[in-house]
Amino acid sequence: MSGQMPQVVIDLDALRHNLGVARARAPASRLMAVIKANGYGHGMRRVAQALGEADALAVARVGEGAQLRDAGIAARIVVLEGGFDAQDVAEAAGRGLDLVFHHEEQIALLAAARPARPTRAWLKVDTGMHRLGFQVEAAPAAHARLVALARGNAPVGLMTHFASADDPGDPATREQLDAFRPLAARLGVPVSISNSAGLLGCPEAHGDWVRPGLMLYGASPFLGGRAAALGLRPVMTLRSRLIAVNHYRRGERVGYGGTYTCPEDMPVGVVAVGYGDGYPRHAPSGTPVLVGGVRVPLVGRVSMDMISVDLRGAPGARLGDPAVLWGEGLPVEEVAECAGTIPYQLTCAVTGRVAVVERGAERPPLDAGR
Numbered sequence: 001m002s003g004q005m006p007q008v009v010i011d012l013d014a015l016r017h018n019l020g021v022a023r024a025r026a027p028a029s030r031l032m033a034v035i036k037a038n039g040y041g042h043g044m045r046r047v048a049q050a051l052g053e054a055d056a057l058a059v060a061r062v063g064e065g066a067q068l069r070d071a072g073i074a075a076r077i078v079v080l081e082g083g084f085d086a087q088d089v090a091e092a093a094g095r096g097l098d099l100v101f102h103h104e105e106q107i108a109l110l111a112a113a114r115p116a117r118p119t120r121a122w123l124k125v126d127t128g129m130h131r132l133g134f135q136v137e138a139a140p141a142a143h144a145r146l147v148a149l150a151r152g153n154a155p156v157g158l159m160t161h162f163a164s165a166d167d168p169g170d171p172a173t174r175e176q177l178d179a180f181r182p183l184a185a186r187l188g189v190p191v192s193i194s195n196s197a198g199l200l201g202c203p204e205a206h207g208d209w210v211r212p213g214l215m216l217y218g219a220s221p222f223l224g225g226r227a228a229a230l231g232l233r234p235v236m237t238l239r240s241r242l243i244a245v246n247h248y249r250r251g252e253r254v255g256y257g258g259t260y261t262c263p264e265d266m267p268v269g270v271v272a273v274g275y276g277d278g279y280p281r282h283a284p285s286g287t288p289v290l291v292g293g294v295r296v297p298l299v300g301r302v303s304m305d306m307i308s309v310d311l312r313g314a315p316g317a318r319l320g321d322p323a324v325l326w327g328e329g330l331p332v333e334e335v336a337e338c339a340g341t342i343p344y345q346l347t348c349a350v351t352g353r354v355a356v357v358e359r360g361a362e363r364p365p366l367d368a369g370r
């Protein structure tokens with residue numbers, strides 16, 4: 001293991017493999033790869049370039065789409081939250097971004113902007129998530145307004161989003177589908193329903209376009225799920241090394257607040273990674289860490305730049321040994337569960353001071369934009 005530590009290894013072959021899994025699971029649908037929030041922390045530009053096989057890319061905000069255009073990405077790009085103001089709408093139109101319309105006000109902005117070129121529009125309907133979207137009854141009128149504004153040039157798609165697809169037993173997903181179907185039949189436009197969980201768990205919800213995010217990065221979208229069981233490979237590995245091996249006596253306490261007390265004389269290691277790198281501060285004692293390929297438990301509080309680990313299970317551990325915090329050999333889902341969060345948050349949270357190493361790149365590493 002070489003280079004500045006900690007570092008994230010971004011495995012672009014794994015990313016492309018996972019795209020293939022998504023394709024195979026939804027073979028009749030087109031696929032927009034969701035790369036918002038800096039590609040879930042993997043680097044938006046690099047992920048966009050590696051996912052050239054996707055039919056479209058999806059981001060949350062116009063600014064993200066503009067960054068992709070600036071980076072020379074010519075792919076179709078869908079802006080999932082649509083434009084927030086007149087400037088956003090003008091920019092999206094000028095740069096050829098698909099806009100999602102979830103609110104009357106956004107349609108008014110498009111009407112006022114009168115863009116020179118037709119804008120591809122998606123109408124977002126709320127079928128039960130109760131976050132963004134027109135109510136189902138209001139959707140036909142909003143659709144008609146958008147068709148008129150697009151001057152017949154641009155296809156208008158219909159989109160909705162699941163609230164509880166991460167739990168395949170939750171009846172809410174079926175209720176959302178039941179609410180969506182008659183509207184989709186009435187409007188007769190391309191539809192997009194499924195995130196990763198819907199794509200993997202609800203084949204009847206594939207529709208014309210699927211919208212996977214998390215699964216592309218090699219994590220399971222299901223509660224208690226593991227990527228390997230779905231044939232997915234982790235894209236991000238966060239790793240560092242052991243920078244101290246110390247020996248403490250029974251009863252001695254470790255770290256800020258002394259929250260961990262050694263139950264016997266024992267070796268305690270220090271790994272150079274902390275919440276300043278994006279490792280979750282709330283990961284409790286017992287959260288697994290791989291040291292030299294051996295699973296050992298974190299002990300005491302997570303510091304800004306360091307964590308401590310119980311090395312009783314790895315008596316051969318030496319200074320400089322590699323440590324994996326999540327990724328290859330240690331599922332990010334498991335670390336997220338220990339820390340009371342979800343894999344999305346862990347990969348998004350990796351900070352700018354962590355070095356990035358690309359694997360499987362077809363091009364030389366990019367200088368910026370992780």
Ligand SMILES: *Cc1c(COP(=O)(O)O)cnc(C)c1O
Pocket residue numbers: 034036080161194195196197211212213214215221
């Ligand atoms: C983020 C997002 C997705 C992707 O969800 P995953 O759970 O990461 O697959 C799909 N659709 C919308 C509207 C989103 O905001």
